[in-house]
Amino acid sequence: MxxxxxxxxxxxxxxxxxxxxxxxxxxxxxxxxxxxxxxxxxxxxxxxxxxxxxxxxxxxxxxxxxxxxxxxxxxxxxxxxxxxxxxxxxxxxxxxxxxxxxxxxxxxxxxxxxxxxxxxxxxxxxxxxxxxxxAPNQHILPLARHLLREDRRRGWLVGSNYIWAWENNRILREALTNTQGEVVGERYFPVGETDLSDVVKQIVADVPDFVFTTLIGSSLVSFIRELRAEAEAAGIDQTRKFPVCSCSLSEAELPFLGNASDGHLSSSVYFSSIxxxxxxxxxxxxxxxxxxxxxxxxxxxxxxxxxxxxxxxxxxxxxxxxxxxxxxxxxxxxxxxxxxxxxxxxxxxxWMRPRIGRSRPDGTFDVLFENPVSIRPDPYLTWTSEGGEDQNTDLKVVT
The missing domain is CATH 3.40.50.2300 (Response regulator)
Known part of the structure; x- marks a missing residue:
């Protein structure tokens, strides 16, 4: 080697x-x-x-x-x-x-x-x-496990309209439904769309356990800022009631979120605070x-x-x-x-080590979870669905 x-x-x-x-x-x-x-x-x-x-x-x-x-x-x-x-x-x-x-x-x-x-x-x-x-067994599945451990089983899924969002939402949807969870709502928007007020109002009205977003770029920034503002107007502590969860939110976007930069969960293999x-x-x-x-x-x-x-x-x-x-x-x-x-x-x-981070107002993340060892990349979720090499999983995902 x-x-x-x-x-x-x-x-x-x-x-x-x-x-x-x-x-x-x-x-x-x-x-x-x-x-x-x-x-x-x-x-x-x-x-x-x-x-x-x-x-x-x-x-x-x-x-x-x-x-x-x-x-x-x-x-x-x-x-x-x-x-x-x-x-x-x-x-x-x-x-x-x-x-x-x-x-x-x-x-x-x-x-x-x-x-x-x-x-x-x-x-x-x-x-x-x-x-x-x-790969997906290094980000979306660790996030699903973290949400289930916190007994957050009712999720709203919002994404940019392309394959990244479609597949990650499918994986998370199967993880939820196979563990008595529920997808409260699911919407997709063109890359770069920033008119998201309708879906934000619906999410706040539904009060899910979490919001999983696969939006990217300016769409992601607008969504998080609007969601925080709408929840505050309704008297809801959004970060506690239904935190925004993502497999792509990073330090690159946090400076653009202003007062809405804290309290979001991100599943990744790297944070600047490691x-x-x-x-x-x-x-x-x-x-x-x-x-x-x-x-x-x-x-x-x-x-x-x-x-x-x-x-x-x-x-x-x-x-x-x-x-x-x-x-x-x-x-x-x-x-x-x-x-x-x-x-x-x-x-x-x-091969990489999955981690879960929570965003901070200073543009970094607190690392909440860190896998003790590197996990072999499983792009097709073959080993996970068969209960094989991903030893940390109790999720069954149909591929």
């Missing part, structure tokens, strides 16, 4: 000058979910600077950014430009699952690798993708260079991990060629800010 450390442990002989690799950065730094995408791009740039400094004699990375502006057509244009016109073999990027699925055929066509740094809904494996964000020496170093570097984007977030950290894994695999392979790098990254380990991770040899997702 390959061991990869944050300081870089591999070199190769017979190379007279550094391996130079141009990598694409495909992030929507403008558009409705630009706050998260800017943080992801910043995470990549932080890793590139570290690698170029630490491994100057072995490898040098050059970033080639492309801004799709939050439009699916823009992602296609970006993939065509980076892979087709420039001939790049590695791109770090995409936030939404719809954008990832839109560009994947181009990576398959050009024998290139997408380093996808977002938590996602699962039900996919691809030989052209390394997934450095959490107490590890590597995270202390990472957050110090982040705050010094990118503090204007808020504290470091899960998406930024996953992007940072992806660039480091790419660089170390390329150094080990002695090339940026698609197949040698893909094989070099299988089983790779990395000591990152969230702790030790490992790339699964079979599905190219990462």
């Amino acid at each position: 390959t061991r990869i450390g944050s300081a870089g442990l591999f070199a190769f002989e017979g190379l007279m000058r550094p391996l130079k690799i141009r990598i694409g950065l495909l992030f929507s730094e403008s558009g409705s979910y630009s706050a998260v995408s800017r943080a992801m791009s910043a995470g990549a740039r932080l890793a590139i600077a570290e690698i170029n400094n630490r491994h100057a004699d072995e490898i040098q990375l050059e970033q080639v950014p492309f801004d799709p502006k939050g439009n699916l057509r823009g992602y296609v244009e970006g993939a065509q430009y980076l892979l087709g016109e420039l001939g790049l073999k590695h791109v770090v990027g995409c936030y939404t699952s719809s954008s990832r699925k839109e560009v994947l055929p181009y990576f398959e066509k050009h024998d290139a690798m997408l380093w996808y740094p977002s938590h996602y809904e699962g039900f996919e494996t691809a030989e052209n993708v390394v997934y450095t964000g959490a 107490l590890t020496s590597e995270n202390k170093r990472f957050t110090s570097a982040w705050d010094a260079k990118f503090g204007q984007f808020g504290r470091a977030s899960a998406d930024a950290e996953a992007t940072y991990l992806g660039v480091h894994l790419l660089a170390e695999a390329a150094m080990r392979a002695g090339s940026d060629a698609f197949e040698p790098v893909r094989e070099a990254v299988r089983g790779a380990r990395f000591s990152g800010p969230q702790g030790d991770i490992r790339v699964d040899e079979d599905n190219l997702h990462c």
Whole structure:
């Protein structure tokens, strides 16, 4: 099994000058979910600077950014430009699952690798993708368990109208109904929609046990602010009565929530408040260079991990060629800010430790729960539904 450390442990002989690799950065730094995408791009740039400094004699990375502006057509244009016109073999990027699925055929066509740094809904494996964000058994199932342990069984589900929301809501709905829970209501809105007053009024009137949101970007910010205001007008302590729960809310969005930033539950594998020496170093570097984007977030950290894994695999392979790098990254380990991770040899997702956090007014999270060990990524929830490798589950999910 390959061991990869944050300081870089591999070199190769017979190379007279550094391996130079141009990598694409495909992030929507403008558009409705630009706050998260800017943080992801910043995470990549932080890793590139570290690698170029630490491994100057072995490898040098050059970033080639492309801004799709939050439009699916823009992602296609970006993939065509980076892979087709420039001939790049590695791109770090995409936030939404719809954008990832839109560009994947181009990576398959050009024998290139997408380093996808977002938590996602699962039900996919691809030989052209390394997934450095959490899989569904590492975020949605831990959240479902946490809610059930608190006896919160009546949920309202609100999401952006695309696959991330559809699949996560389906998983949570099955977890609830299989444990005598109930979905009180369920609504979807176009990405970027901010007119959410009707659904907010309905939620406050229904008084559920929790609200699970898979909204993203400006939709998420508007929803949380409106929900808090509507609940306060009704004399309800929203954070106690029906907390907002999410698998995507992060430090990148909290600065935009104003007085409504506290008391929300987020299921993730990384929070900026994690107490590890590597995270202390990472957050110090982040705050010094990118503090204007808020504290470091899960998406930024996953992007940072992806660039480091790419660089170390390329150094080990002695090339940026698609197949040698893909094989070099299988089983790779990395000591990152969230702790030790490992790339699964079979599905190219990462072993990670699930965590539950509650947001604070200062833009960080209190960690309420932390799994004691890393969990093998299960993108299809195969082991969970069979009662197999996910030893912490008492949930049965039909896949």
